Amino acid sequence: MLNDLDRKIIRILQEDILLQKEPFKAIAKDLDINEDALLERIHSLKEQKILRRIGAILHHRKAGFSHNAMVVWVVPEERSEEIGKLMASFSQISHCYKRVTFRDWPYNLYTMIHGQSKEECEEVVCNIAKITGVNEYEILYSTKELKKTSMKYFID
Known part of the structure; x- marks a missing residue:
């Protein structure tokens, strides 16, 4: 209570x-x-499972990052924890999480990479691919920020 x-x-x-x-x-x-x-x-x-998590929202442009890329990776399920931790250790990554796959969307690990340029983001992706051996991925670039808000409880 x-x-x-x-x-x-x-x-x-x-x-x-x-x-x-x-x-x-x-x-x-x-x-x-x-x-x-x-x-x-x-x-x-x-x-008590009343509070599930405390999340942080990075306003990347305000933080000085002009480019960001969501990179979706196909990672073997049995290595997803290990590789996810390795990816999350990169300082340019603010988010790293696992998602379910679908028949036409095989990507199960997502990383949000922030940089000063598209080239800088792509260099991080190449380094991650080289270190992890994961070479099946797509880079999705943000073009517009639509929403960055959280749920509100117990508001007046």
């Missing part, structure tokens, strides 16, 4: 978190609790 503090925490976490060295300490201060108590409540909400 959610209490008032839990609702306040969820309201705050669904908004933008300030980019600072200790964001949870600042949130805890705003809630008039200590950071350990906040993190304990967040952990409890996650264990």
Whole structure:
């Protein structure tokens, strides 16, 4: 059962978190609790499956990246965890996740790569392919940013 503090925490976490060295300490201060108590409540909400995850949205253009590419990969299922971790270790990748495949869409691993140019993004793709041995992929470039918002709960 959610209490008032839990609702306040969820309201705050669904908004933008300030980019600072200790964001949870600042949130805890705003809630008039200590950071350990906040993190304990967040952990409890996650264990209860009330809070599934805390996601970050990268506004790549505001962060200084003029190009980004979603790269979809065909990775052997038995190696998807291993290769996914390797791909996610690249600093140019902000997202790496597994998806289901379809008869006409065999791609099961997705990476979002950010760079200063199309060539820079493609160089990262080539490095990943070389290191992982995965050579079946497609590069999908963003042309327009349509939506970057999250669900809102307990709003006034």
